[in-house]
Amino acid sequence: MNPSRFVMPVFILLVGVSEVFGQTNFYEQVSTLWYAGEKTSVLNIAEQRITQNTNDVAGLILKMEYQIEFVALDAVSNTMQRVLDVGSKITTTNFVAAYPLVQSDINHLLQVLPLYPTNEIAADIGKASISNKPLTSGYAIKALQDDGYFQ
Numbered sequence: 001m002n003p004s005r006f007v008m009p010v011f012i013l014l015v016g017v018s019e020v021f022g023q024t025n026f027y028e029q030v031s032t033l034w035y036a037g038e039k040t041s042v043l044n045i046a047e048q049r050i051t052q053n054t055n056d057v058a059g060l061i062l063k064m065e066y067q068i069e070f071v072a073l074d075a076v077s078n079t080m081q082r083v084l085d086v087g088s089k090i091t092t093t094n095f096v097a098a099y100p101l102v103q104s105d106i107n108h109l110l111q112v113l114p115l116y117p118t119n120e121i122a123a124d125i126g127k128a129s130i131s132n133k134p135l136t137s138g139y140a141i142k143a144l145q146d147d148g149y150f151q
Contacts, residue, residue: 026150027142030062030135037131039066057086057095058144061102065137069128071121073113080106087140092147098140105137 033041043066049059060083067076084106087099135141144150 024145024148024151026058027138027145030141031138034065034135034138035132037129039069039129042066042135055086057083057090058141058149060086061137061140064106065135068109068136071116071124071128073116073121077110077113080110090144092144092149094143094146095140095149098143102137102140 030042030045033039033045042062046059046062046066049056050063053059060079064076064079064083066072067079084103087095087102090096090099
C-alpha cells in the first residue's frame with residue numbers, strides 16, 4: 001500500500017474544513033472536494049454548518065446532495081423538505097433567481113424517488129464514490145456565494 005495515496009485526500013480535507021468557513025470561495029472549495037471524490041468531506045462540512053445553524057441552507061443543500069448521490073432514500077426526503085422550507089425564506093438576489101430550479105429539481109425527485117428500483121440501489125451507491133463528477137446543486141451554492149452568504 002502506498003501511504004502517499006492518502007496524503008492528498010487528508011490534506012484536501014484539512015484545508016477544506018479549515019478554510020471553508022467565513023470565506024468567499026466556499027463554492028470553489030466544496031465543488032473541488034466533490035469533484036475529487038471527497039464527498040464525505042463535503043458531508044462533514046455540511047454537517048458542521050448545520051450543527052452551528054440548523055437553518056444553514058448551504059449545509060442543507062450539500063447534505064441533500066450527498067444523500068441523493070449515495071441513494072439515502074430513508075433520509076433525503078426530509079432534507080429536501082428542509083431545503084425547500086429554509087430556501088424559500090432566503091431573499092438574496094442570486095439565490096432568489098436560482099431557487100425556482102432548486103425547487104423544481106427537488107419536486108421532481110420527490111416524485112420519482114418512490115419509484116427507484118430497489119435492486120439498483122447497491123450498484124448506484126457504488127457509483128457514487130466515483131470522482132470527476134460535478135456538484136449537481138453547485139449552482140445554488142454559487143448563487144449564495146455571489147450573494148455574500150459566506151462572508
